[in-house]
Amino acid sequence: MSSKTPKKVFVEGPISPAFISDSIAKHQSKTNIGAHAIFLGQIRADQKEEGVVTGIDYSAYPEMAEGVFHQIREAAFEKFELSCMHIYHSLGLVPVGEISLFVFVSSPHRRPTFEALEYIVEEIKAKVPIFGKELLGDSGAFAWKENS
Template sequence: MKEHKKKKVFVQGPVSPQFVADSIASHQSKTGIGAHAIFLGQIRADQKEEGVVSGIEYSAYEEMAEETFHKIREAAFAKFELSCLHIYHSLGLVPTGEISLFVFVSSAHRRAAFEASEYIVEEIKAKVPIFGKELVGESGYVWKENK
């Protein structure tokens, strides 16, 4: 099986709705695709002991994280019949209500797209060295627990 080109995953700040829309539009000419599965991770305004979360500031060991993202992509291509696979994750501050993770999976059939999307998100949460500090109330930052 051929190895796919490494792709840059990190974007500074939130993933914009326009970026998501443009990504979808760029796949219209790929007529062998019959299904897309899209996962958007949005920042919640959780209530914490210290106050309400107003955003998350993400940091990462970028080189290690990019390599881990690549391994996850390669594993997904090996495990599922996929046409395309794109992952984007925010660095820096992402306010509540904004998108910090965009996973876009395309395949000939829906089942592969659905299953691959779930697999990829779970692998990212378990393996990629990304760290989030929640901005909470007046108290400042609290390290986020990954759930």
Template structure:
């Protein structure tokens, strides 16, 4: 029988700090069945646009629908890969260039499952989760809706 996991809160307000990432890693040292962690950090780029350089992205979401989509992705990953645990965090609100907006942390007894699950989860998030980003352009504060690539 497949284990059903309890839905977890994914959204955090503003950027995901390096301290938060570090504490997440440190909290797994006592879990001795884990042999590998794969960590993906999505960072805001200073892309050049027609109207200027991106200085931040402002994220919004249909939170209930998005939380459900994140949960479905977690369940698919646990069913598909040999995983010990998984954590997903995504920013809401404004995240400046250079800061982290997506943190995917996958743990497994073996590295191959961790690598493959991490890529699977990130691609599924980009394709299926209703999170929207408006890019803040330059000093004038103009916004442009971001397109996932």
């Protein structure tokens, strides 16, 4: 169920549990779907040399980044038997413990959801130009986040 129009991906601030729950609930009427897989990227309180991470401030050039998200989406639909896919990523400040990435894929069968989900998350981390500034402690120090 691919769409040729790029979807809006960015959410200001953390992705709320209510938003995630509502997204899942909207799929109950889609009776051709037999499996869903979800990835939730949560901000960790990593210990860095300069202090403990208290949050990440995400920035991007949205039009460019959404173009890359669209390419990843189209490639996943070509590669896997998917019924639908939703990708949301935060912009702005996301405190420790909050969700900054929500990927939700659906298919008639479970195996394609697992394979597609891993593929999509790895492609996002490798290709999408999103920049994360890790905020460290109360000092105002920060470090640019590197994807791993």
